[in-house]
Amino acid sequence: MSTHNIPHPEAATAFLKDKERVQWHDETLWFVRYKRDKIVNEIPEWEQLRELASQIKDHTLSRLDEYLQEFEAAAISNGVTVHWAADAAEHNRIVHGIMAKHGAQKIVKSKSMLTEECHLNEYLEAQGIEVVDTDLGERIVQLNKEMPSHIVLPAIHIKKEEVGEIFHQHLGTEKGASDPLYLALAAREHLRQKFLAADIAITGVNFAIAETGAIVVCTNEGNADLGAHLAKVHIACMGIEKLIPRTEHLSVFLRMLARNATGQNITAYSSHFRKPAAGSEMHIVIVDNGRTTQLGREAFRNSLKCIRCGACLNTCPVYRRSGGHSYHNATAGPIGAILAPNLDMRKNADLPFASTLCGSCTDVCPVKIDIHNQLYQWRQVLTQEGYVPAAKTASMKVMASVLSSPARYTFAGKWARKFLRWFPSLALNKKLNPWARQRDLPEPPKESFREWYRKQASGK
Amino acid sequence: MRVALFIPCYVDQFYPKVAIATLRLLQHLDLDVHYPMQQTCCGQPMANGGFEHLTGSCNSNFIKAFAGYDYIVSPSGSCVLHVKDHLHDDKQEAAATTIRHKVYELCEFLTDIVQVKSIKASFPKNVALHQGCHGQRGLKLASSTETVVPFFSKPLQLLKMVEGLELVDLDRPDECCGFGGTFCVTEEAVSSAMGLSRIDDYTKHQATVITGTDMSCLMHQEGLIRRKKLPFEVMHISEVLIAGL
Numbered sequence: 130m131s132t133h134n135i136p137h138p139e140a141a142t143a144f145l146k147d148k149e150r151v152q153w154h155d156e157t158l159w160f161v162r163y164k165r166d167k168i169v170n171e172i173p174e175w176e177q178l179r180e181l182a183s184q185i186k187d188h189t190l191s192r193l194d195e196y197l198q199e200f201e202a203a204a205i206s207n208g209v210t211v212h213w214a215a216d217a218a219e220h221n222r223i224v225h226g227i228m229a230k231h232g233a234q235k236i237v238k239s240k241s242m243l244t245e246e247c248h249l250n251e252y253l254e255a256q257g258i259e260v261v262d263t264d265l266g267e268r269i270v271q272l273n274k275e276m277p278s279h280i281v282l283p284a285i286h287i288k289k290e291e292v293g294e295i296f297h298q299h300l301g302t303e304k305g306a307s308d309p310l311y312l313a314l315a316a317r318e319h320l321r322q323k324f325l326a327a328d329i330a331i332t333g334v335n336f337a338i339a340e341t342g343a344i345v346v347c348t349n350e351g352n353a354d355l356g357a358h359l360a361k362v363h364i365a366c367m368g369i370e371k372l373i374p375r376t377e378h379l380s381v382f383l384r385m386l387a388r389n390a391t392g393q394n395i396t397a398y399s400s401h402f403r404k405p406a407a408g409s410e411m412h413i414v415i416v417d418n419g420r421t422t423q424l425g426r427e428a429f430r431n432s433l434k435c436i437r438c439g440a441c442l443n444t445c446p447v448y449r450r451s452g453g454h455s456y457h458n459a460t461a462g463p464i465g466a467i468l469a470p471n472l473d474m475r476k477n478a479d480l481p482f483a484s485t486l487c488g489s490c491t492d493v494c495p496v497k498i499d500i501h502n503q504l505y506q507w508r509q510v511l512t513q514e515g516y517v518p519a520a521k522t523a524s525m526k527v528m529a530s531v532l533s534s535p536a537r538y539t540f541a542g543k544w545a546r547k548f549l550r551w552f553p554s555l556a557l558n559k560k561l562n563p564w565a566r567q568r569d570l571p572e573p574p575k576e577s578f579r580e581w582y583r584k585q586a587s588g589k
Numbered sequence: 590m591r592v593a594l595f596i597p598c599y600v601d602q603f604y605p606k607v608a609i610a611t612l613r614l615l616q617h618l619d620l621d622v623h624y625p626m627q628q629t630c631c632g633q634p635m636a637n638g639g640f641e642h643l644t645g646s647c648n649s650n651f652i653k654a655f656a657g658y659d660y661i662v663s664p665s666g667s668c669v670l671h672v673k674d675h676l677h678d679d680k681q682e683a684a685a686t687t688i689r690h691k692v693y694e695l696c697e698f699l700t701d702i703v704q705v706k707s708i709k710a711s712f713p714k715n716v717a718l719h720q721g722c723h724g725q726r727g728l729k730l731a732s733s734t735e736t737v738v739p740f741f742s743k744p745l746q747l748l749k750m751v752e753g754l755e756l757v758d759l760d761r762p763d764e765c766c767g768f769g770g771t772f773c774v775t776e777e778a779v780s781s782a783m784g785l786s787r788i789d790d791y792t793k794h795q796a797t798v799i800t801g802t803d804m805s806c807l808m809h810q811e812g813l814i815r816r817k818k819l820p821f822e823v824m825h826i827s828e829v830l831i832a833g834l
Binding site: 137138141142145151155159166170172173175444446447451481482483485487488489491492493508509511512513517521522525526528529530532533534538542545562563564566567569570571573574576577579580581582583 | 596598600601602603604605606608609612624626627628629630632634635636637638639640641642643644646647649650722723726727733734735736737738761763764765767768769770771772773774775776777778779780781782783784785786808809811812813815816
């Protein structure tokens with residue numbers, strides 16, 4: 130199901146084999162970035178909004194314990210049952226426990242990256258429970274037995290012709306049909322049956338408001354509302370970082386989220402859930418799963434400000450050319466690369482290196498997470514903790530020794546240039562030197578600048 | 590005003606012509622320019638590879654080489670950014686701090702410190718500017734397309750002073766080329782794909798010369814260009830700014 134343990138460079142190399150598809154993937158996501166640029170430029174105070182959003186989140190994280198308790202108390206007084214989960218396993222057990230209490234067998238679930246992170250679907254399916262993802266993109270990848278490749282656009286790696294084939298196999302649409310409207314109507318018909326039959330609806334949470342105990346869920350398809358209103362039980366799953374202090378702060382984030390994510394003014398639905406309807410139940414599961422550890426790592430704390438707009442994925446030139454699955458985690462791209470090592474350094478040691486540190490992610494981030502600096506910092510941590518290959522450490526030590534001494538550096542530089550002139554075929558060996566697979570080496574000049582400069586100076 | 594020339598190690602070894610162009614450009618502006626022979630490397634290759642803890646001796650050597658100058662100028666946004674962000678030394682932190690504040694990338698030095706208003710260079714060609722990311726987003730040599738701020742670009746400001754030079758507009762004016770230091774070998778496939786996308790953009794807009802503020806980005810793109818035997822000329826911005834002088 131997932132591509133665990135294939136290091137990013139290998140997975141990316143495999144993805145890049147199909148040049149036409151890569152170009153399509155790159156251009157599709159670049160178009161989302163283009164739409165985003167267009168719409169944020171209609172807001173002259175965009176940079177002020179970013180600063181405000183960043184400060185609200187920084188403040189919330191600095192008093193997270195207090196806001197969590199305030200939120201819990203408000204939610205309980207609204208008649209909501211609040212659960213606390215220390216990790217993914219506990220989260221899954223809690224959800225299953227609620228289902229067992231109700232004898233529920235069928236679940237509809239709107240988009241929730243947290244439940245992807247916790248692998249809730251696999252867990253429930255192993256217990257014989259049917260889980261249907263109701264977000265169209267999520268449903269496509271679910272039917273195709275894949276992970277989402279993007280946090281906002283889960284099926285962005287799949288072309289419409291392939292969706293046609295998946296729907297033909299699973300939903301009985303006409304073979305070869307790929308008209309988006311036809312396929313969307315088929316999905317709608319299929320999902321309506323699932324909504325009507327569901328015992329329980331699970332939703333994610335975009336924002337949780339401490340002062341009111343309310344949660345806000347943003348969708349374009351209205352699937353969160355349909356699920357939560359039709360089923361007798363609504364379970365909302367959220368990470369502890371989803372909190373904002375007050376309702377008024379929502380106005381900052383709702384102005385930014387959809388604009389930065391997809392270039393829309395606002396999502397079609399921004400649904401507020403505060404209390405269960407008469408005769409229904411509402412549960413909120415608040416999950417840590419490594420977040421307090423991240424909160425304790427000063428250099429990485431502000432990664433918890435993320436509102437999951439996905440703009441850093443769209444803008445990332447590496448993501449666009451390696452695909453979401455190459456990041457082997459529920460959350461891909463630059464933000465995934467700074468979140469994943471917190472959960473498991475060994476498994477995710479490749480990810481902070483899957484970047485040129487170009488900084489586009491940082492500039493596009495609506496809450497000013499210094500993503501590229503954190504990638505740099507993770508590299509230092511992973512190296513210090515021994516998660517990089519021994520050969521790399523050895524070669525870096527040699528490099529540091531040569532490059533820090535004028536004598537050794539001058540000597541090595543001279544011989545490197547001679548070597549390149551004398552043995553160009555060895556230097557251009559594609560196996561020994563990955564540089565040379567698609568690139569020529571620079572023509573080695575006879576003398577370095579310092580040699581030239583010294584001659585000039587002595588000639589004067 | 591005593592100006593020290595900071596020439597990145599790979600420029601010293603592989604692109605002496607870029608260092609010479611930078612020196613001549615600064616001398617042409619009547620500046621008192623010196624090249625401290627003690628200098629080697631700023632330590633960025635190790636640091637970006639996750640080995641900042643091995644850069645201590647590069648840092649102390651850098652401080653020894655560059656202490657005492659009024660300005661330190663380099664034809665590389667990336668190396669300057671590394672020095673600005675990461676040059677520290679427990680034994681001489683005050684000196685390190687002074688250097689972090691005195692180090693400038695060539696273009697920003699010309700626009701902000703020297704405040705060049707005209708350049709006599711002449712270069713009647715179609716030129717595409719590749720804006721190196723570390724210079725652009727790190728040193729803020731130019732506004733980035735992600736942010737909502739008034740447009741500015743120090744390299745463009747200078748290129749516009751060159752007689753006859755036609756700047757071509759690119760579809761993606763500030764997309765990374767994929768060099769990324771050790772990234773260019775550890776993630777060779779993505780790196781090359783990114784570079785080839787840049788080259789497609791230059792081709793589409795009929796540029797004949799590719800220039801930029803960082804020779805490392807240009808070295809990577811030049812490698813791809815030469816392998817494909819494409820007809821582009823690749824030149825550092827310092828070479829363009831002294832053309833015809």
